[in-house]
Amino acid sequence: MQFIDLLSQKERIRKGLLQRIERILDSGQFVMGPEVTELESQLARWVGTKHCLSCSSGTDALLMPLMAKGIGPGDAVLTTPFTFVATAEVISLVGATPVFLDVRPDTFNIDPELIGHAVEDAVKRGLKPKAIIPVDLFGLPADYTRITAIASAFNLWVLEDACQGFGGSFAGRKAGSFGLVGATSFFPAKPLGCYGDGGAVFTDDDEMEMLMRSIRVHGGGIDKYSNDRIGINGRLDTIQAAVLLEKLAIFDEELETRQRVAESYTRRLKGRVKVPVIGESCRSAWAQYSVLAASSAERDQLTQALQRESVPSMIYYAIPLHLQKAYASLGYRAGDFPISEDLSSRIFSLPMHPYLKEEEIDKICSILLA
Ligand SMILES: Cc1ncc(COP(=O)(O)O)c(C=O)c1O
Numbered sequence: 001m002q003f004i005d006l007l008s009q010k011e012r013i014r015k016g017l018l019q020r021i022e023r024i025l026d027s028g029q030f031v032m033g034p035e036v037t038e039l040e041s042q043l044a045r046w047v048g049t050k051h052c053l054s055c056s057s058g059t060d061a062l063l064m065p066l067m068a069k070g071i072g073p074g075d076a077v078l079t080t081p082f083t084f085v086a087t088a089e090v091i092s093l094v095g096a097t098p099v100f101l102d103v104r105p106d107t108f109n110i111d112p113e114l115i116g117h118a119v120e121d122a123v124k125r126g127l128k129p130k131a132i133i134p135v136d137l138f139g140l141p142a143d144y145t146r147i148t149a150i151a152s153a154f155n156l157w158v159l160e161d162a163c164q165g166f167g168g169s170f171a172g173r174k175a176g177s178f179g180l181v182g183a184t185s186f187f188p189a190k191p192l193g194c195y196g197d198g199g200a201v202f203t204d205d206d207e208m209e210m211l212m213r214s215i216r217v218h219g220g221g222i223d224k225y226s227n228d229r230i231g232i233n234g235r236l237d238t239i240q241a242a243v244l245l246e247k248l249a250i251f252d253e254e255l256e257t258r259q260r261v262a263e264s265y266t267r268r269l270k271g272r273v274k275v276p277v278i279g280e281s282c283r284s285a286w287a288q289y290s291v292l293a294a295s296s297a298e299r300d301q302l303t304q305a306l307q308r309e310s311v312p313s314m315i316y317y318a319i320p321l322h323l324q325k326a327y328a329s330l331g332y333r334a335g336d337f338p339i340s341e342d343l344s345s346r347i348f349s350l351p352m353h354p355y356l357k358e359e360e361i362d363k364i365c366s367i368l369l370a
Contacts, residue, residue: 008355033238054236058185061199068211076122112146136165139285167285257354
């Protein structure tokens with residue numbers, strides 16, 4: 001059994017994709033070919049934003065808006081410690097300081113009520129709080145109604161980390177469309193993934209679009225040999241754009257199937273482990289289906305039982321970022337973010353993809369229920 005099955009999906013898109021790749025090979029437009037612009041307009045339409053710019057990874061998608069806003073040394077950017085390292089890494093890469101705030105125990109996403117406290121913490125550290133990066137963890141968008149209201153009261157702009165959330169929605173709006181900029185990843189394991197690295201940013205803001213377009217290709221001005229600002233090599237290549245165009249055509253249907261898989265798990269596992277809680281106005285993209293055991297020892301016992309039957313499971317994330325060696329210099333200690341630490345000790349994720357068969361779900365659930 002696969003944790004994420006990319007091979008079944010490949011069979012569905014194979015014919016169309018090979019035709020597209022053949023066209024690209026014949027055209028010789030391997031970088032910034034017409035597929036890239038076609039993908040960007042389809043993605044902007046799908047998410048509902050004025051602009052979409054594709055780029056080379058989710059990490060670069062998070063980095064470009066920070067560079068565009070001139071975030072740097074002395075600035076604080078608030079974020080969650082219960083996420084993949086790239087969310088905080090980009091803050092450090094621009095020379096700013098990540099200031100963490102804890103998550104909610106039900107959604108695993110940033111607790112908006114803690115933003116004020118994190119702003120105070122940043123100021124106490126001698127930093128200027130500038131922005132907040134909420135993460136749509138495991139595919140579930142954060143609470144953007146509260147986050148946006150509280151962030152603007154503290155003069156913070158919002159950068160949505162939709163690297164796992166793409167495909168989800170909150171209050172009728174798609175993930176990627178929240179905040180000043182939304183950033184996503186097309187890493188192969190994501191709900192919408194390419195066959196390598198890729199990402200995209202979404203915004204309604206014309207100036208941000210112009211700045212990020214420039215930053216994406218070495219800070220170029222009228223052409224790439226006139227350089228107006230410091231940039232990166234952040235392009236998405238044409239073949240990856242072709243992969244994403246083929247996958248986007250079946251994405252809505254795949255999201256429905258992910259939803260059915262999640263409902264199937266939830267129906268069976270409710271009461272045995274703590275199953276995900278999705279609010280009324282939300283839809284998860286189900287990047288992961290993550291559950292909580294009663295204790296760390298019970299998690300070991302359950303994941304070992306799955307392993308004995310060749311069922312893969314994963315732990316996202318065993319060490320919250322404030323306790324990672326890379327962030328030791330920030331001076332956080334165990335106990336600073338109790339919810340994230342508790343989740344880290346009990347969480348595990350089950351196989352999740354649109355091609356998971358009912359009998360596979362049965363097998364996984366019966367091992368957990370035994
Ligand atoms: C929450 C989150 N942010 C950022 C990233 C970085 O994306 P990429 O691997 O495409 O650089 C990931 C990727 O796993 C992620 O899960």
